[in-house]
Amino acid sequence: MTSRDDTLLTPDNHAVLFIDHQYLQLLSVRSHTAEEVVSNAVLTAKTAKIFEVPFLFTTAIAERQELIKDIQAVDPNQVPIDRTGLNSWDDPRVVEWVKNTGKKKLVIAGLWTEVCLNMAVLSTLAAGYEVYIVTDASGGSSVRAHDDAVLRMTQAGARPINALAYISELQRxxxxxxxxxxxxxxxxxxxxxxxxxxxxxxxxxxxxxxxx
Known part of the structure; x- marks a missing residue:
């Protein structure tokens, strides 16, 4: 049973953003193995699909590097919003997509943790959203870079979660x-x-x- 003021994530109270899960970014991830990041990102995306949660893929300079195929395969017909900027929240198409969902809670994963994920999380927090970061579906250029970025985001108000906790919370x-x-x-x-x-x-x- 859920209530209007439920503090847990529910299938109908949030949307998910996958930021720049692309091959070149993945090659330089050192905080996790590539297999861990891809597996947990796929698990998160498939969870969103099972529970009919709206989710969005974004890319940066897609003509140089594709979205990771296993992640794209979760929703093969979705065309990622492609940008040149580091902060996806600077792109009005991303902002519009989020606003159109009508959700005030956002679950976000991305590469790299310390750059594109960090900027998007800090910006969405500043815009008044309640933000959850999927730490094991994200990755940084080093363990230190990832951990420092997670610390910075949580100090700003973001809530860390992992892929298995996410699917468990939605099933409940x-x-x-x-x-x-x-x-x-x-x-x-x-x-x-x-x-x-x-x-x-x-x-x-x-x-x-x-x-x-």
């Missing part, structure tokens, strides 16, 4: 059957101990249902 209750099986299958397909634990929990719930 296994009684939400419309999305439950999709969530379990998605997380299980991504692998890892969390996915295995979720499958085990889901099997327990199935057994409990069968004994009633």
């Amino acid at each position: 209750d296994w009684k939400n059957e419309k999305t439950a099986s999709q969530v379990v299958n998605l997380v299980a397909s991504m692998g890892g101990t969390f996915g295995q634990g979720l499958m085990w929990e889901w099997q327990l719930l199935d057994l409990q249902e069968g004994t009633r």
Whole structure:
């Protein structure tokens, strides 16, 4: 059950921005492995799609570098908003898209953490939005650069979250059957101990249902 003043993210109270998940940026990420960033960005995008949350892709100088194909594949028909500037919030098309969603909460991930993500987060906070940064779907040029940028953003009021916390927060209750099986299958397909634990929990719930 949710309420109008719910502090948690819900499928209907936010929008998601993916900022510049492109190959050249990814090549110089050193705060995470490339596989981690792509996997968590894909997980975040697929989560948004499952829960019908509006999400936007942006790129910088796209003729020189594409959006990462695995991320674009989540919504292959979406044409990313392409810019030359470092701050996506300086682009009126991005501002218009966000305003048109009618959402006051934004979940944002991007490359690099200390540049394009940081600028967008600080600007959207200043514009009055409640902002969540997906720290493991973002990456910086070094661990220090990433951590310093996350610290700066959180000190300004942003709220850190990771990809698995995001999907869990939107699902929230296994009684939400419309999305439950999709969530379990998605997380299980991504692998890892969390996915295995979720499958085990889901099997327990199935057994409990069968004994009633």
